[in-house]
Amino acid sequence: MINKILTIIIIFLCSTFSLLSAEEPELENILRFIEQNLAPENFIGEYNFKNLRSDGTISEYKIRIQGRNADTVHLYFLEPAREKGREMLRLDESIWTFIPSVGRVVRVEDRESFAGGDFANADVLRVDWLDQYDTTLLKETENQWIIELTASTNEAAYARMRLWVDKKNGMLIQQYFYDSNGTHLKTCLYGAVKSFGTIIRPARMVMKNMITGQVSEMRVLALHAGQNIPDSRFSLSNLGK
């Protein structure tokens, strides 16, 4: 009798582990697909950002982004006119901004808000979740996977994130962001799925700050993957050039 019970327990434990281990590659593939579409390698794109402040004011930016990969990204502000010529550069954990009005380069931080809106620099410049978060499948519904990402490094911008992914096409639908206390900081809604050559991705992201109620929107205006971007574009000394 005891042997039978022990056998059942061992079989139960083995099957649980095998299920868990079978689940991981699938989650990894889903997230890799999302990352590759949100920030493909060697891409150049033009994006529009709109920030709504709680006092009702709206600020709008048009930005050209050139990315080698998630760790190597260059931004150039095209609009508004008062920001034209401002640049940002990301190399791994380091981010710098070039201020054209004084011709200076200043180091800034990953967690700082992007262009004064509710997107953080990490949301825009760095989408490498697989390297920074552990993944768990929270729930699988008829149409969606709900995946939890828990920070595995101190460099991660958020302690926890929750993703809603469309099973039909692997597109992100919704994303929650949490801090280390479990506070729900922001919600990002995705929409307007479009193809940009070989890349299919949501062309519209709306980020709502759950603490302040402020909202920011990002639209992908154009995206070209597989571009030949020289290394010199990502040189610190080449900012402002």
Place this chain on the structure above:
Amino acid sequence: MNWQLKSLFITILFSCLQIIGAQEQSKSSDTEDLEEADLLDDMEDPFNTDSDKETVSEIPDNQESTAQEGSEYKEPIIQFRGNTSAQFSFIPQSDSNSRDTGRGTATLNLVMQAKPWSLLRLFCDITGKYKLSADSENALNTGFEIVCNQVGLSLRPVDQLNITLGKERRIFAPGLFVYPSEFIMIEGNLPGLENQLLGIWLLRCSYETPWLTIDTMLLPFTRVDEYGLPDLEAFNPDEIGVAGRLLWVLNGIDIGITIGYLDTTLKAGCSFSTYIVSRLELHGELGYTLEDEHLLDIALNYLLESGASALLIASLQSLQSDFQQREHVLSALLGLRWQIIDEIMISLEGYYNGNGLTAHEFEVFSAFPSIDVVSQGFFNVPNSSNIFIRRVFVIGQANFQEIYDLFNIQLTAIIGLEDGACLGLVRSEWLASSHSTLSITIMGFYNPPEGQYFMRPYDWQLTGAWKISF
């Protein structure tokens, strides 16, 4: 044995239940958020905060394509930006016998960059200024000047190699307004005043990679004329400078090392900048000059250039014996930048100005009978290089970004620790539109008895500016 196996079984079962229970608890802590989400409707207005309900939209079957497969992004050959601004400063006079004065400047700044071929870049940055000032006798003075800030061409025969010929401005030093490590582009900018954008004439050959840049520079023309062009009449081959610079990003630390021969002396500088913890940046700079130009020498040069009387020049020269030779001059700066929240940032720096006046020198200098004549003009437009007269300073700045509506506020203080003299700036900026920025800056000096700002050109000034960018 059976009893032991039973105990083991119960223990394992209990542990498994505990683990499963804990997992369920964390997973179901907000189970209401585990329902299917709706895709954002393309037409939905996210800025309508009254409506929290999202409508469902279908993913279109015929997805719109905005780029052809393998298409190449074409960067514009010519990129252009510029701004025009009008600035007026009101300068009240504390002396009841003098009239208040004012100064107005209309500025047009144009920046152009062209890349006709991938290996060639042409660049140009020019400022035109129309100046209007009313002096204490109510006389109007006007003047027009056009200045070349930057101009030149840049070749990139291979990706890592860059050769630039022309006039260029590039500052990598991390200090707020004063850069002890930067001896090539020395001029910083105080907030709210006319920005100093002047570059330096050079031939630069650089090896550039994302993490490391090595520059070698030939600096042939350190003297420029009123247009910012090389002053060929004053050209002296002995004043040709050379410099080498290394910029290295090592384990998240920006390291800059510069060494060179400029202004007929050896100079060197090094700097670093890094985030020590989240939102807290630490930076430092160290500068070395073998033989530095003394403040007294600068004042003498000013008098010579402005055509002062020989008697005045001779009497000022007589002070030279009381002043130390400026050899092996070391200056240092250490600072912190704390981003408290996204909208508020505080910077604090300690600055040791190795070229500043000692207590004895300051006493002699301030007792000079015609010091007001010396200071007139020389200290008329304070910028970052001529406000540090003594040696030890604390520099503080608080930035409030879009603190209300599209208003930015910046508070700046420079305090001399040896005498308590202080320069304060309050700047408020309104981002009125995507093109237009309005700002008001109040700059004031506090000078205790025997303070270094006894030479201040005014107690305070109010400056209003309207800038239109395009």
